[in-house]
Amino acid sequence: MSNDDPYAIRMYEPGDRTAFLELFDDVFGGGSEAWFRWKYLENPYVSHVPMFVAEHDGDLVGARPYMAFRLRMGEETPLGLQTGDTMVHPDHQRRGLFTRMTERSFEYYGDLAEDVLTFSVPNALSRPGYLKLGCREVGQLPTAYRVQNPAALADGLASRAASVLSPIVTAGLRARQLRASVPTDVRVTRHDDVPASTLAALYERSVPDAAHALREERFYDWRFDRPDWAYETYLARDRASDEPIAGVVVGRQEQGDTDVVALADVVPLVGGDGRRRGLAALLDRIVSEEADADLVTATSSVIPKSLLYAYGFLPDDRLPLSRVTTPTVLISRLFDGREEPSWRLNGIRLDDPESWRLTFTEHNGF
Template sequence: MDDEDGREGYRVRQYEPGDRATVLSLYETVFDRTDPNWFDWRYVDNPYLDETPIAVAETADGELVGARPSVPIPLRAGDERVLAVVQVDPMVHPDHRRQGLFSKMVTHVYDHYASREPQVSIGFPNEAVLGALEKLGERLSLHRGVTREFPVYYRVQNPTALTSLGGDRTSKTLGKLATAATRGYLSLRTGTPDDADVSVRRERDVPAGELATLAASSPLPQAHADRDAEFYAWRYANPRFEYETLLAERGGSPVAAFVVGTQLGLDSTVVHVTDVAPLTGGEAWTDAVDALLARVVADNEDADLLSVFGEAIPDRLLRKYGFVANDEAPLSRVTSANYLVARPLTDETVEEWVVGGQRLSAGERWRFTFCEREIG
C-alpha cells in the first residue's frame, strides 16, 4: 500500500531489500550510529514476519528520506497468542523535516497492518513522539488502547554516569546526587537473601530451552512477550548487548532466572536486569528473585549503573538492594519518563479491546521488562 501526497511529492511505501544501505545511512544521519549486524538481527533475521517491517518515505524522484521501522514479537495475553509490532526509531532526514512525514509513515503502518497480521501495535515513545502520536489519536484509535508510564529503577553506583540518561539536565544536579549518595539516598546496599538454601548458578549465554521451561511454569494473565525457545534464541542474539544468565536453584532445581545484559559501546558500564523467568510466582519464586538480585549486585560492584524496567520484580526487593525509581527525586530531575503506547491494529470496529480474556486498554494488564523495552 502506497501513500501519496501530490502537493508535497512524497510517497510512503514498504521497505524493499534494495533500501538497506540507504536506511543504514539514515540511521547514521539521525542517530549518529549504524550497525549492519544489529540491523539484520532486528529486522531481517526476525523470525515472525516474512517481510521486513519498515515503512519508508521517499521524494517524487525516489530519494529515500524517512523510515518508520517495526519489530515483530509474539505477544501472550491470557490464553491467546497474537503477533505484535514494536514501533521503533522514527527517522526523517534533516532536510525533509516539518513536512508531515512522521504522521504519514505512522498512518501508513496502521493502514498496512489493519487487514493482516500483526494485530497489536506497541511503542515506547519519548515525550516528543508521544505528543505527535496524540495529534493522530482519533485516526490511530489510541482511545481504544493504552498509554501509561512504566517505572525504571536505578542502582546508582557512579552518579556521573547519569549524564547518559539526562543529557543537559544533569549538570546542575550531579553534585546534589553525589551528596545524596553519601547520605545514603543512593546507598550501595548489598543486602542478604532471606533464604540461605537458594543457590545461584551462572551461564555465560542464554539457555533458550531451560528458560522457556521456566517461563511456562507459572503462566501470567497480563500481556507480555511469549517467551518460548524460539523467542529466547532470537531475542538474545542482540549484538548491542552482552548477555549472561543467572539461575536460582533450590535442591538442584531451577526456581527462577535472570537474564543480565551489559550494554556495549557506552562510556559508562550500564547493566540491565533484562528479564526474569518466570514473570511471577509464589514465596519460593520471591526468595529466588531475592537471591538473584543479591548476586547481580555482588557481580557488578564496578558497574556505574544497574537498572531494572517494569513491575515484574517486587518493589520491596529492589529497594532492599539500593534501587531507586526514576519518578522519585532526585532521579526524577535527571531521567525521562518511560511510556508505553499500545493499540489494536485492525480495520474492524473495536468497542472494547480484549485479547485472551484480558482488557488490554487497562494499563495494569501489561507486564513488561527490559526484554521488551530493549527491542524498542
C-alpha cells in the same frame, strides 16, 4: 504518489537496506549491517520487514519501522509491533511524513486476518503524534536504578543527579545490601550465554494473563543475539534439588562514557515464595559482581519493589530520581482499520496498565 505529491509512501523493499542505514547514521548515528540483520531480517515472528518508508526523487528520506513480537494475552498470541528507529531526514521534516508512514502501516496491518497491535514507549516529542493517530497512553512503566557512579551518568543527568544522589551512593548502597536477607537454601550459577530451553521452561511455570512477549526457545535464541549488547544469565537453584527456580538475563553496554548494566529479563514473570527467594539470591549476586558498573537498571513491574529497595535500587517515579529522569510511558492501540479502534482483546483492556507485564525484553532499546 500523485503528480502533485513529491513523496511516495511504500513498504520496505530489500534494496532499501543500504539507504536505511545511511539515513539512520545521519539522523541517529551508529547502526550496522549486523544490527539490521538481527532486528529486521532474522526476526522469527514475521516473514517480511515491518517497515514503511518515504521516498523522494528516488532517495529514501524517511522510515517507520517496527520490531515484531509474538505477544501472549491469556490463551491468545497476537502479533505485537513496537515502534522504534522512526526517522525523517532533516531536509524533509515537518511535511507530514511521520503521519503518512504511520497511517500506511495502520492500513496494512489493519487489513490482515490476524489480530495485530502496536505497543511503544515513544519519547515526549513523538508521543503527541501517536496520540493524534488514535493511540492511547496506557501508563508509566516504572524503572528502578542502582546509581553506583552518579558523576558518570550521561544526557544531563550527571550534574543534577550527582549532588542529589552521591550521599545515597556513598552511605547507603552497601548498608542496604548488608541488611538484606539472602536465602541460604538457594545457590546462584552464572552463565556466559542465554540458555533458551531453561529460561523458557522457567517462564512456563507461572504465566501471567497480562500482555507480554511469548517466551519460547526461539524467542530467546533470537532476542538475545543482539550484536550491540553483551548478555549473560544468572540462575537461582534450589540447593536440595539443584533445579532452577528463577533466572535473570543481564545485558551490558557502554553508552558514551557510562557502563550500563540492565536486568533485561526475569523469569518466571510472576510467582510465589520460591520465586521471591530466587530473586533475592540473584539480586545479591548480581549487584556484588556488577559493583564496577556506573548504573544498574531494572523494571520494577516484575521484581518486588521491596527487594529492589533492599539492594539499593531507586524508582524513577518517586523522589529523588523523579526530579532528574524522564518517565517511560507505554502507548498502544489495535491495528483494526477503524477510526475508533477497539480497546479490548481477548478480554484484556489494552489501555489499562494492569493489563501489561513487561520487562526490558519487550523494549527495543535493550
